[in-house]
Amino acid sequence: MGQGLLKSTLEAGCVVVGGTCRDPEAAALSLADLTREGSITLCTDMTQLAEISDVVIDFTHVSSVADHARALKGAGVAWILGTTGLSESEQRAVDDAAQTIAVVQAANFSAGVTLMLRLAREMGMALSAERFDAEIVEMHHRQKVDAPSGTALAIGEAVAQGRDVKLSDVRAPVREGQCGARKTGEIGFAALRGGQIVGEHELLFTSATEQITLGHRAFDRRVFADGAVQAAEWVRGKIAGLYSMEDVLGLS
Structure with missing residues (x-):
């Protein structure tokens, strides 16, 4: 950088x-x-x-x-x-x-991520937590030391802001083992690491009948x-x- x-x-x-x-x-x-x-x-x-x-x-x-x-x-x-x-x-x-x-x-x-954050906020406002589960998936190069990425957390903050809640109150803990069923209103994160990927972020809103995906990839x-x-x-x-x-x- x-x-x-x-x-x-x-x-x-x-x-x-x-x-x-x-x-x-x-x-x-x-x-x-x-x-x-x-x-x-x-x-x-x-x-x-x-x-x-x-x-x-x-x-x-x-x-x-x-x-x-x-x-x-x-x-x-x-x-x-x-x-x-x-x-x-x-x-x-x-x-x-x-x-x-x-x-x-x-x-x-990046301009693209800035627009993604704006849309994430608007989608969080429009898609109710009772019907749509929000999950954020990010992938970065193998040397990255923090997870989830700062951008992934910013996306989560945008969704939470749209839903008028605090991310700290609805952020799902890391899922491993017998972690139980997903709670309504949670915002989940998954962090992947490998190779030399600059940065990929995907926001998924999933209901029982449909899924809406918002994504961004950085090439450089x-x-x-x-x-x-x-x-x-x-x-x-x-x-x-x-x-x-x-x-x-x-x-x-």
Whole structure:
């Protein structure tokens, strides 16, 4: 993702002033090959990067979110956040930062997934939990460490929002062994891993008489990077607030 973001940013005509990394010396060698530029500052923390940036695109680890929120809020720098798996306290840190700076937060920055989330919400509203069981199936490359994916959880959140419930109240536990019959109103998840699949998500609404399927497949990780750069270009000059890709695409 880091390499994809760098390429997408440069191709969009934006100026890459810096980035964070654990090993600046090793990263410098890679950057030289990717950018053929010598003006990129490699930082070991977000505070340093924020001082030289107008907008920061953040696809790092969830453990860094709270620190990044404080650093970017303090510097008054807009934040594009693609990190997923946030706890309630980490999300509160993001919400707090959005009181001071413009934040675009998304589990997935592709236009297709953004539309899928919108449709998932509308379908959840139209298809009652009493008649239609909602299940989400996702598949990713074998190296992915979290499950379900952040995008799958976002789809579940959209369905739950459409049904005016909290996902935490209706999310089905992992099914294995003698787990009992499916409960009415549950939203279930299945996570598959294998090969080098970029990302596949499928939402199924199934009743006793019919099934409706909504799906998305990503063929290249650049789709996420391109969307994040689009969000970065859009967010400049925006007032403080928490925005989504629906805002970026003019759908909200």
